[in-house]
Amino acid sequence: MKLTTLDRKKFRIRNKLKKSSNNNRFRLSVSRTSKNISAQIIDDKNNTTIISASSNEKSIKILNKKNKFELSEVVAECLAKKAIEKKITKIYFDRGIYKYHGRVKVFAEVLRKNGMKL
Numbered sequence: 001m002k003l004t005t006l007d008r009k010k011f012r013i014r015n016k017l018k019k020s021s022n023n024n025r026f027r028l029s030v031s032r033t034s035k036n037i038s039a040q041i042i043d044d045k046n047n048t049t050i051i052s053a054s055s056n057e058k059s060i061k062i063l064n065k066k067n068k069f070e071l072s073e074v075v076a077e078c079l080a081k082k083a084i085e086k087k088i089t090k091i092y093f094d095r096g097i098y099k100y101h102g103r104v105k106v107f108a109e110v111l112r113k114n115g116m117k118l
Contacts, residue, residue: 010097017094026050028091028111028118030104037072037103039079041091051086053079072103073110080114093118 003011017027027042038054055061055071060078065071083089098104108118 006097013096014094017092026088026091027094029094029096030098030107031096032098032103035068037068037075037107039075039107041079041083041088050088051079051082053082068103069106072107076107076110077114080111080116084115089115090117 027044028039029042030037030039032038036055038052038056040052041050042048043050053060053075055075057078060071060074063074065074083091093108095104100108112118
C-alpha cells in the first residue's frame with residue numbers, strides 16, 4: 001500500500017513529537033471534519049486513550065452551537081475539565097495533518113486558558 005502525501009505528513013509530525021523530550025507527557029490528538037471536532041488524550045507508553053471529548057457527545061449537542069468556532073471552544077472546555085479532574089495538566093499537542101489555524105488554533109487557546117500546559 002502506497003502512502004499518500006497527507007499520510008506521510010501525519011507520520012512525520014507524530015514521530016517528531018514522540019522523539020522529542022515529551023516522554024513523560026501525554027499526547028493530545030485533535031481531529032476535525034467539516035462539521036465536528038474531536039480530541040483525545042493518549043498515553044503512548046500503554047497505547048490507551050485516557051480522556052476524549054467530541055462535538056457528537058449528547059452534553060455538547062444539547063448546547064446547539066451554530067458556529068464551528070464556538071463548538072471548538074465548548075469541546076476544549078469539556079476536555080480541559082475532564083483532564084483537570086484526572087490531574088492531567090501537562091500535555092503535548094498533536095495537530096496531525098491540520099495547520100495551526102482556525103478551529104485547531106481556537107481549540108488550543110481555550111485549553112491554555114483553562115489551565116492546560118501545551
